[in-house]
Amino acid sequence: MSGKVGAVVVMFVGLFAACVPLQAHHGNASFDVSKHPTVKGIVTEYVWANPHVYLKFDAKDENGQVQHWVVEASNPPDQTRQGWTKFSFKPGDEVELTMGSVARNGQPIGRFGFRGGIILNGKPFPPGAENAGDTGETVPKQ
Amino acid sequence: MAKCPMLSAIVLLACFFVPAVHAQLNDQPKGVAEELAKRKWNNSPPVKSFYSGQKNHGPAPVRDLSGIWDGTAEGGGQFKGPILHPALYPGSRADDDAGHPDETGVVNPLPFTAAGLEALKKNKPGDGVRAVDVANTNDPVDYGNPSGFPRMLFYELRVIELTQTKNQIIMLDEFDQHWRHIWTDGRPLPDINDVEPRFFGYSVGKWTDDYTFEADTVGVDDKTWLDNVGRPHSYDMSVHEIWHRVDYDKIELTVTVDDPKYYSEKWTGLNKLVLHRLSDDFDMEEFIYNGVETEDYNKSVAGEAARSGKPAK
Secondary structure (H helix, E strand, C coil): CCHHHHHHHHHHHHHHHHHCCCCCCCCCCCEECCCCCEEEEEEEEEECCCCCCEEEEEEECCCCCEEEEEEECCCHHHHHHCCCCCCCCCCCCEEEEEEEEEECCCCCEEEECCCCCEEECCEECCCCHHHCCCCCCCCCCC | CCCCHHHHHHHHHHCCCCCCCCCCCCCCCCCHHHHHHHCCCCECCCCHHHHHCCCCCCCCCCCCCCEEEECHHHCCCCCCCCCCCCCCCCCCCCCCCCCCCCCCCCCCCCCECHHHHHHHHHCCCCCCCCCCCCCCCCCHHHHCCCCCCCHHHHCCCCEEEEEECCCEEEEEECECCEEEEEECCCCCCCCCCCCCCECCCEEEEEEEECCEEEEEEECECCCCCCCCCCCCCCCCCEEEEEEEEEECCEEEEEEEEECCCCECCCEEEEEEEEEEEECCCCCECCECCCHHHHHHHHHHHHHHHHCCCCCCC
16 A cells, blocks of 8 residues: 555545544344454453443464454443443453354444353353343354 | 544444443343342343242332332343334344334334424434444534433433432433433423423323322423434424333333424323333442543444454455
8 A cells, every 4th residue: 555545545544533423222244143253362451431331352364473352342331231340350360251143244243242252361251141031132142 | 523623534434333332131141140139239130031030019108209210121222213113124133134214114113294304314323223334424423412311211221329408300211321300399491492302301290099100201302312223303393101000119210202393293102111120229330431441442343343354354
């Protein structure tokens, strides 16, 4: 990519960010709900915010390259109802996540499912999650 | 998009946006409800099954709606539209149905007039069968407007606090920390031609028996939407609410829209939706969609998901 093209792309990305509406209560077009990869990595950042809580972690792909994953959950009230808190994850935590869905564009971006699917420092998270039943979400039973 | 007209076409092509997680959370890990019940700050209500196991606290107090109430458990989120009129096709539960030009074939369709259909097409929602990508939505809430009334009952009806004064019933809404008041001092509704439109309209109400409070609202700004799937209303709309205190622990809420300009007959969006009483020391979490956090989210998640790239493996 030439410098000029790269600059234009960067400009468009910036303008895109400025143009999108504020909120995000909408459909599922960017995600493939039929794919549920399990990825293991180390937490780099945990953001407890609206409209979505999200977790960043680094994981190696099949070629040994580090992928910077971002996985989004629902909003803080929904996550609180699932036993999460602002302090549930911290940088350095080891996580193993089975995604509820992943970005269609192949970027390392996913969405949490609501049952099972999260191993935090070797234990199911949140405690008791392994006992939760069908929520109507897309994550397959573990 | 009007904010960046020169680049609209490019941005429209680029914007495939991350959705919200539209789950109705009907389950939760074992022990979470009990832990939440002990919490003093930043609380969140339990799921529906928890309430069925709770003891009844007795009969309804007379002419009293005050308390903190939970609409979440019974589906108050209503991301696909009011509970009785979701913009979903029969049998559908996922977000797969989107991008359709109208609501033909949805469950329990609304009785749009020709003018109503025309107004519907102008609204580009982010959810339901007519959902568009976020770059194309013109949902006023997405641009920072309050949801208004009755959308506050037809969307994100989660935790509310009702309090009563000598002359008002006041509703405090967890979502975006909205509030509205219903006058109970006997004043009539205003002539809508004599007052300015308001996002939450003008409401008056009265007790029709010792356990039933009914309210009427007019004068709602027609810039607001009725729900999260872009159903419109005209300025002539009136809304009738029935708040029935079943017992100490429950209110049943019924909401009916009357808007002859856009709908050929009255329709009811909520019919006896149960609101569960939460403990008096329940402390609402902040649930405010704010610009700074959302911009961070857009950069970290949505923007990346919007990038073109290889298909997911």
